[in-house]
Amino acid sequence: MPVIDCNTLLGFWPGSAARTLTPEALLESMRARGVGRSLVWHTAAVCYSASVGNSLAVEAARAHPELLPVAVIDPRDYPGCQAEITTRLGEGVRVFRFCPAEHGYPFSAQYAPLAVALGALDEARLVCVHLGLATPLGADIAPLLVRPTVFTLPASRLGEIVALAQQSPAVHVEVSGLLVGGAIEAAVQHLGAPRVLFGSASPLMALGSAITAVQYAEISDADRAALLEGNAARLLG
Numbered sequence: 001m002p003v004i005d006c007n008t009l010l011g012f013w014p015g016s017a018a019r020t021l022t023p024e025a026l027l028e029s030m031r032a033r034g035v036g037r038s039l040v041w042h043t044a045a046v047c048y049s050a051s052v053g054n055s056l057a058v059e060a061a062r063a064h065p066e067l068l069p070v071a072v073i074d075p076r077d078y079p080g081c082q083a084e085i086t087t088r089l090g091e092g093v094r095v096f097r098f099c100p101a102e103h104g105y106p107f108s109a110q111y112a113p114l115a116v117a118l119g120a121l122d123e124a125r126l127v128c129v130h131l132g133l134a135t136p137l138g139a140d141i142a143p144l145l146v147r148p149t150v151f152t153l154p155a156s157r158l159g160e161i162v163a164l165a166q167q168s169p170a171v172h173v174e175v176s177g178l179l180v181g182g183a184i185e186a187a188v189q190h191l192g193a194p195r196v197l198f199g200s201a202s203p204l205m206a207l208g209s210a211i212t213a214v215q216y217a218e219i220s221d222a223d224r225a226a227l228l229e230g231n232a233a234r235l236l237g
Contacts, residue, residue: 002036002228002229003035003198004036004229004233005030005199006174006232007174008038008040008067008201009021009040009201010026010057011044014047021203023060025203026040027067032207040057040061041070042057042072046072046099050071050074050084054071054072054084054088054093057070069095071084071088073098075113076105081117089124094236095124095128095236096124096126096128097128097130098117098127098128098129100114100131100132101130101131101135106136108140109140110140115144118145122147125148125235125237126149128150128152128174130151130152131152131157139163142164146170147170149168150199152173152177152201158178158186172195172231173191173196174197175214175227176201176205184219185217193220194234195231196231197227198211198214198229214227
């Protein structure tokens with residue numbers, strides 16, 4: 001069945017044994033596994049400069065129609081992050097990513113630059129958020145999540161997202177951090193299949209492992225199809 005991958009990356013990831021993550025490597029992996037489209041962000045936007053990395057992601061997407069660019073927004077760079085949002089919206093980017101795990105800020109409305117940045121994303125179709133093991137997550141963030149928001153997180157934090165989802169219909173998850181036994185099933189059970197999307201963190205992580213985990217998850221075929229493609233297609237429009 002067709003697949004849309006909501007979490008892929010290009011560039012160089014510090015500490016990884018993998019080679020530089022190139023568009024060619026990503027596309028080869030996609031074609032081998034039947035992935036038709038991938039949302040892609042660039043590691044330079046996290047590790048160096050949001051503007052530089054986002055430009056590289058946009059360039060890659062222009063060269064390869066299978067890739068949809070994701071702009072990383074760093075609210076620590078305030079008010080510069082507002083200009084970055086305006087620039088990327090003007091280029092047609094409609095998916096934005098926040099990385100509190102890597103950038104070290106709380107995902108909370110009490111962090112004012114984050115609140116302002118989220119408020120500037122009215123034209124976005126999708127917002128992605130990476131929570132690490134210890135990223136502070138405030139319940140006060142729920143009213144600010146006005147666009148569909150897809151969390152990447154370790155399986156051990158799934159319960160927190162389920163609780164947050166009860167306060168905001170915008171909350172979704174993707175499965176790249178949920179590959180331990182039973183986690184995908186738990187996400188579908190407690191969030192509902194329409195709020196679970198496929199993601200792999202490819203080519204840093206093995207795309208095949210992520211697809212296999214979904215293929216063998218104990219969920220219905222209809223839920224599997226929605227998770228692999230239908231939900232992302234609906235949200236992206």
